[in-house]
Amino acid sequence: MHFADRLSRLCSERGPLCAGIDPRPERLPPGLDAVAWGEEACRLLSARVAAIKPQLAFFDDAWEAVERLAPAARAGGALLVADAKRGDIGSTAEAYAQRILERSPADAVTLNPYLGGDSLAPWIDAAARLGKGLFVLVKTSNPGSADLQDLRLEGGETVCERVARLVHRLGEDLRGPESGRSLLGAVVGLTAPPEFVARLRALMPYAFFLLPGYGAQGGDPRTLEAARDERGGGVLVSASRSLTLPWQGAAPTDWPDRIERALLAMRNDLRA
Amino acid sequence: MHFADRLSRLCSERGPLCAGIDPRPERLPPGLDAVAWGEEACRLLSARVAAIKPQLAFFDDAWEAVERLAPAARAGGALLVADAKRGDIGSTAEAYAQRILERSPADAVTLNPYLGGDSLAPWIDAAARLGKGLFVLVKTSNPGSADLQDLRLEGGETVCERVARLVHRLGEDLRGPESGRSLLGAVVGLTAPPEFVARLRALMPYAFFLLPGYGAQGGDPRTLEAARDERGGGVLVSASRSLTLPWQGAAPTDWPDRIERALLAMRNDLRA
Numbered sequence: 267m268h269f270a271d272r273l274s275r276l277c278s279e280r281g282p283l284c285a286g287i288d289p290r291p292e293r294l295p296p297g298l299d300a301v302a303w304g305e306e307a308c309r310l311l312s313a314r315v316a317a318i319k320p321q322l323a324f325f326d327d328a329w330e331a332v333e334r335l336a337p338a339a340r341a342g343g344a345l346l347v348a349d350a351k352r353g354d355i356g357s358t359a360e361a362y363a364q365r366i367l368e369r370s371p372a373d374a375v376t377l378n379p380y381l382g383g384d385s386l387a388p389w390i391d392a393a394a395r396l397g398k399g400l401f402v403l404v405k406t407s408n409p410g411s412a413d414l415q416d417l418r419l420e421g422g423e424t425v426c427e428r429v430a431r432l433v434h435r436l437g438e439d440l441r442g443p444e445s446g447r448s449l450l451g452a453v454v455g456l457t458a459p460p461e462f463v464a465r466l467r468a469l470m471p472y473a474f475f476l477l478p479g480y481g482a483q484g485g486d487p488r489t490l491e492a493a494r495d496e497r498g499g500g501v502l503v504s505a506s507r508s509l510t511l512p513w514q515g516a517a518p519t520d521w522p523d524r525i526e527r528a529l530l531a532m533r534n535d536l537r538a
Numbered sequence: 539m540h541f542a543d544r545l546s547r548l549c550s551e552r553g554p555l556c557a558g559i560d561p562r563p564e565r566l567p568p569g570l571d572a573v574a575w576g577e578e579a580c581r582l583l584s585a586r587v588a589a590i591k592p593q594l595a596f597f598d599d600a601w602e603a604v605e606r607l608a609p610a611a612r613a614g615g616a617l618l619v620a621d622a623k624r625g626d627i628g629s630t631a632e633a634y635a636q637r638i639l640e641r642s643p644a645d646a647v648t649l650n651p652y653l654g655g656d657s658l659a660p661w662i663d664a665a666a667r668l669g670k671g672l673f674v675l676v677k678t679s680n681p682g683s684a685d686l687q688d689l690r691l692e693g694g695e696t697v698c699e700r701v702a703r704l705v706h707r708l709g710e711d712l713r714g715p716e717s718g719r720s721l722l723g724a725v726v727g728l729t730a731p732p733e734f735v736a737r738l739r740a741l742m743p744y745a746f747f748l749l750p751g752y753g754a755q756g757g758d759p760r761t762l763e764a765a766r767d768e769r770g771g772g773v774l775v776s777a778s779r780s781l782t783l784p785w786q787g788a789a790p791t792d793w794p795d796r797i798e799r800a801l802l803a804m805r806n807d808l809r810a
């Protein structure tokens with residue numbers, strides 16, 4: 267089944283929630299390492315969110331971590347998005363894409379577009395062949411995203427709008443028969459102004475938007491509305507610290523309950 | 539000792555050579571896996587090149603590979619540049635930078651600038667503290683680099699020129715006392731036109747330029763000349779396939795001799 271169709275179904279059934287697994291060492295429960303905590307968090311959440319997104323930077327062996335988290339994510343039916351932010355030149359991307367998309371149980375990977383279309387092409391080929399998905403960084407949620415992504419080009423567009431055009435062009439023919447959405451999605455921070463996100467949506471009508479910046483980083487509810495596609499979906503809201511590590515310092519003993527409460531609060535918040 | 543001072547000395551003594559370790563499975567000698575071949579190649583070359591650059595995409599466990607290659611690289615005195623092309627938002631970059639620069643034996647890491655200055659800052663802090671170096675992608679050697687990096691901004695500059703300004707601004711105060719060069723370097727493809735590389739050099743007078751695109755990808759000798767700084771150095775030419783895998787298909791039995799000959803040819807070529 268096409269990646270975007272699978273993700274669309276899950277979002278309809280469970281809400282457009284993606285749980286970020288960013289195992290910050292100082293917040294882990296005593297006795298659990300990054301992977302062990304990640305597995306626990308996946309088990310708690312995998313039947314109730316559409317996707318689980320481990321941030322590979324926090325794991326010693328990134329792809330082994332994905333393999334170990336996958337069964338717990340799969341058990342509840344959530345898709346696994348490897349937050350890898352990879353980007354390399356064509357011949358290397360080819361080796362990389364093959365290895366990661368073929369051998370890793372990840373359902374999708376995040377990519378960095380700075381190296382251009384030929385750095386994305388091998389990933390797209392492999393994803394199309396394997397029924398997997400990709401999310402290209404378009405507008406990220408950090409303040410420094412302005413340094414490059416918001417630069418204004420001759421003609422008036424910004425750099426990230428041009429990246430949005432590239433994502434659209436490369437992905438528009440790779441849409442799922444059920445959802446009409448592409449396997450090539452975009453990362454768009456919820457911290458961007460709603461009118462700007464509306465513009466990105468207009469440029470990428472078929473892309474799934476993976477939206478970080480909910481919770482810990484702030485984020486405007488109107489931005490989420492602006493991100494929805496014509497059918498009112500195509501969005502996946504990602505929360506990391508605020509959902510899976512909702513405490514300061516070391517984890518309290520009732521940490522699974524805290525995650526539970528954070529999930530309910532986020533659900534209610536997104537419904538409102 | 540400051541990273542740029544160490545690298546400058548090595549380049550003066552040995553020539554500005556960086557051996558790329560990109561273990562393409564189809565070219566490896568029979569019986570050697572990626573890491574085992576990488577170790578052999580490091581042993582062959584580490585006393586005769588200034589730096590060795592493993593491309594992490596080709597290793598199953600990237601950071602373990604760096605740990606295993608390090609002793610062979612160190613034995614001959616070459617610096618180890620981890621070609622990781624990482625780029626992530628501030629709080630993640632912090633965790634990443636700390637882990638990688640503190641715990642990995644790599645002397646330097648390549649970074650992707652798409653997420654902006656705050657994604658680079660934690661790496662720069664850690665590198666300054668630990669005497670390590672960084673190379674930020676400015677203009678890459680692949681054809682698709684034109685898609686984003688060459689876009690023209692209002693005012694006439696290109697995107698990668700603006701990245702060059704950022705690299706200069708973040709690194710200008712982090713120069714080595716001996717070489718006058720910064721720990722914050724730039725990746726600039728030898729496939730770019732000489733006049734364009736001269737412009738990037740003018741924008742980044744103190745940056746070490748790591749120059750891929752020699753050999754397999756073509757590359758103009760005038761571009762290398764344009765990349766040199768005022769003191770006639772600050773360049774590090776990287777060759778991967780053409781130097782460490784100079785054959786087609788599976789490795790012939792005399793593969794160490796082939797690398798030897800490729801090294802001599804590259805040296806002569808760079809001297810001419």
